[in-house]
Amino acid sequence: MIASGARSIGDGRVRLREITPNDASRLYAWRTDPATRPFFRSTAEVPYADHLALLESYFRPDNRDRWFVIEEDERPVGAIALYRFSESGEAAEWGRFVIEPSARGRGLGGQALGLLIDHARACGLLRLRCEVLTTNRAALGLYLRLGFQPRREEVHLERTFTILELDLAKEP
Numbered sequence: 001m002i003a004s005g006a007r008s009i010g011d012g013r014v015r016l017r018e019i020t021p022n023d024a025s026r027l028y029a030w031r032t033d034p035a036t037r038p039f040f041r042s043t044a045e046v047p048y049a050d051h052l053a054l055l056e057s058y059f060r061p062d063n064r065d066r067w068f069v070i071e072e073d074e075r076p077v078g079a080i081a082l083y084r085f086s087e088s089g090e091a092a093e094w095g096r097f098v099i100e101p102s103a104r105g106r107g108l109g110g111q112a113l114g115l116l117i118d119h120a121r122a123c124g125l126l127r128l129r130c131e132v133l134t135t136n137r138a139a140l141g142l143y144l145r146l147g148f149q150p151r152r153e154e155v156h157l158e159r160t161f162t163i164l165e166l167d168l169a170k171e172p
Contacts, residue, residue: 009068009119014111016068016080016119023069024055027079030098039133041156066119067096070112077103080116082125091127092120110142117146121168128168134160 008017028051070078081096132139148164
């Protein structure tokens with residue numbers, strides 16, 4: 001559960017709201033969608049019991065993650081999260097990013113990521129990290145346009161990922 005910061009962030013059309021246990025099946029469907037799975041580090045279908053265990057860990061009082069459902073005009077269309085916070089609390093990774101296939105291509109992902117970046121700044125983070133499949137040109141282009149800088153590449157199971165970082169101390 002969110003230890004600090006807003007539980008809902010929005011700009012009118014697009015809103016991020018903290019996940020609830022009632023989102024379990026929707027989050028699972030997005031994560032395991034055959035059109036989405038190839039973009040994740042692990043392309044294996046996650047057993048539903050493992051998914052529920054991850055959600056259960058999210059709702060523990062000591063959890064520092066921030067996991068949001070992305071809504072367009074109050075209709076859930078995706079998810080995005082902050083996690084793997086540094087010990088100092090100055091840096092975190094973001095991911096678990098998915099827009100349902102029927103909602104892609106309308107700029108929702110960019111708006112949602114912009115809201116998450118604003119939220120990270122408001123929470124006092126100084127750096128955000130992410131990774132993207134190097135062949136995912138659309139996502140890589142979006143992250144670069146938002147100011148993320150490539151730091152290195154990593155190969156995982158014969159696929160190459162670009163690791164990016166955004167310096168939140170710089171003005172947008």
